[in-house]
Amino acid sequence: MIASQCPDWIAVDRRGKKLRAWAMADDNTVLATLATSESTEGLDDPGDFEPALLNLIAPWLDDKPVDVIACGPVDRTGGETGKGSGDRVAPPLRPVPCPVRDIDPLLIPSADPRIRIRIVPGLRQDRPADVMRGAETTIAGYLSKEPAFDGVICLPGASTHWAHISAGEVVSFRSFLTFDLFTILAQHSLLRSSLGRSGWDDATFAEAVDEALTRPERLASLLYSVHARDLLQGRDGLVARSRLAGYLVGAELAAARPYWLGQPVTVIASVDRAQIYSRALTRQGLTPRIADETEMTLAGLAGFRGGLDLRS
Amino acid sequence: MIASQCPDWIAVDRRGKKLRAWAMADDNTVLATLATSESTEGLDDPGDFEPALLNLIAPWLDDKPVDVIACGPVDRTGGETGKGSGDRVAPPLRPVPCPVRDIDPLLIPSADPRIRIRIVPGLRQDRPADVMRGAETTIAGYLSKEPAFDGVICLPGASTHWAHISAGEVVSFRSFLTFDLFTILAQHSLLRSSLGRSGWDDATFAEAVDEALTRPERLASLLYSVHARDLLQGRDGLVARSRLAGYLVGAELAAARPYWLGQPVTVIASVDRAQIYSRALTRQGLTPRIADETEMTLAGLAGFRGGLDLRS
Numbered sequence: 001m002i003a004s005q006c007p008d009w010i011a012v013d014r015r016g017k018k019l020r021a022w023a024m025a026d027d028n029t030v031l032a033t034l035a036t037s038e039s040t041e042g043l044d045d046p047g048d049f050e051p052a053l054l055n056l057i058a059p060w061l062d063d064k065p066v067d068v069i070a071c072g073p074v075d076r077t078g079g080e081t082g083k084g085s086g087d088r089v090a091p092p093l094r095p096v097p098c099p100v101r102d103i104d105p106l107l108i109p110s111a112d113p114r115i116r117i118r119i120v121p122g123l124r125q126d127r128p129a130d131v132m133r134g135a136e137t138t139i140a141g142y143l144s145k146e147p148a149f150d151g152v153i154c155l156p157g158a159s160t161h162w163a164h165i166s167a168g169e170v171v172s173f174r175s176f177l178t179f180d181l182f183t184i185l186a187q188h189s190l191l192r193s194s195l196g197r198s199g200w201d202d203a204t205f206a207e208a209v210d211e212a213l214t215r216p217e218r219l220a221s222l223l224y225s226v227h228a229r230d231l232l233q234g235r236d237g238l239v240a241r242s243r244l245a246g247y248l249v250g251a252e253l254a255a256a257r258p259y260w261l262g263q264p265v266t267v268i269a270s271v272d273r274a275q276i277y278s279r280a281l282t283r284q285g286l287t288p289r290i291a292d293e294t295e296m297t298l299a300g301l302a303g304f305r306g307g308l309d310l311r312s
Numbered sequence: 313m314i315a316s317q318c319p320d321w322i323a324v325d326r327r328g329k330k331l332r333a334w335a336m337a338d339d340n341t342v343l344a345t346l347a348t349s350e351s352t353e354g355l356d357d358p359g360d361f362e363p364a365l366l367n368l369i370a371p372w373l374d375d376k377p378v379d380v381i382a383c384g385p386v387d388r389t390g391g392e393t394g395k396g397s398g399d400r401v402a403p404p405l406r407p408v409p410c411p412v413r414d415i416d417p418l419l420i421p422s423a424d425p426r427i428r429i430r431i432v433p434g435l436r437q438d439r440p441a442d443v444m445r446g447a448e449t450t451i452a453g454y455l456s457k458e459p460a461f462d463g464v465i466c467l468p469g470a471s472t473h474w475a476h477i478s479a480g481e482v483v484s485f486r487s488f489l490t491f492d493l494f495t496i497l498a499q500h501s502l503l504r505s506s507l508g509r510s511g512w513d514d515a516t517f518a519e520a521v522d523e524a525l526t527r528p529e530r531l532a533s534l535l536y537s538v539h540a541r542d543l544l545q546g547r548d549g550l551v552a553r554s555r556l557a558g559y560l561v562g563a564e565l566a567a568a569r570p571y572w573l574g575q576p577v578t579v580i581a582s583v584d585r586a587q588i589y590s591r592a593l594t595r596q597g598l599t600p601r602i603a604d605e606t607e608m609t610l611a612g613l614a615g616f617r618g619g620l621d622l623r624s
Contacts, residue, residue: 159536184500225440228441251529
């Protein structure tokens, strides 16, 4: 992108503390990409979204207002109905079952005249209590390319969502705190000195998935055993890291079994996470399809933009 | 304690990042107590033990060497046999089954002539892989008061250990990363904004224990639900905090069932944690006995000192 060229619109996704923005042309080609790091300060509170966003996309702004389509937990109150005291008007979460494609993002007031922010509403489920904010856009992007898909979509992010899709609707979903757990265990727990910073051992991962799938109720004990094995059997941080991932993913698969058993499954994730889930699911006799999370999220945001009359 | 009076010996316990020291008289009365905070810098690495200890107990030291009896993960390599490259000679972990009372702490070289450090060896179990460093001293203290105890001791600390005791020996044990998980989830995860800093709701805790005991394999999903319930049902940090504790303790009880089912159980912990486990176990039809963790740990350290000829 030429620095002096301003985008026709801006796509924004927030997941956890990470904020990603794409400068988009009118035909939905990506002109430029910007992202905060995972550990960006000032994104602890959803209410900090707009200042963080303005800071991130400042190079793309000029005097002419530009449309921003955003998904994820971008608002202070979380977009639930009837609670919260934030000063932002957020779109209410939509109860499942509901279609995910033909909906209108909600225009929210912005303190800065250079942007007009529209937010994609997330999904809610009352029994069991669950919320999804951001992944519904990724699902919408996937369904724009595979409109006849009927089955289960697995979306491993900081949290992993499993969504049952039928006739263009999210019928139900269940969410797991899997990678968030992995990250904080690796950084802050007793296990932190046992884990390598990178590397992968596939055999250890597979063994750990099987162990956790067989006895998922032992998760807290399995987690401690990563520490014990390090002390008793030697410090190989790479193996310990793969074992921890295997225990967490295995326990998740055990609990998500009603979702994936006997179903066509598509995993939408970054390459690393897609491979991890694909390996684990393949061991259960499935042949999951893989799709790229960034591509699907962008397709979802572009689809929501397309539904608007932006010149009004 | 009068500031100019030096202790006859010093009892030291390390659990996680927390270091506690007691200035002791020869008759094992406590003259003074010092402790680091949970978040003390410089205690990330077990190798930092001696500098941190010297810093903590400096007010008690003079030119005459004083005996220090210490338990917990105080050494760099963890005390396992045949591995590690630390410069400290640590006592090897002792394999279970083994007695816990009549053992000699190991004198380790100290860089400072004012202290003579003896370290209580921890316990190891090879199948399933497990280690205990510190809690074996608490158990020894309890058995010094209840030498005929036959049953199960539950020791909830940053990690919780369940130990099967028979004829003065630890027969087997299993450890769980429960309160460490609670703490890092509360401080660092997606859940952090949902949890209150304090407070307790007993009905919510009990309900969550039951839920996790019934479906322990769903733990990662239950954890996410704390976040979802916050968004959907209202921000009550006290309730969310009790629910999180209930899920973690319930999942632990499910996995530790072979330990507590039909057994006499003694919970040795701080008052708060003892109450939490006592409530959860009482709901399962048990009548657990309670003992104070600090008192038992001190009794254990004093017992190990008594076994030494300190004037040699």
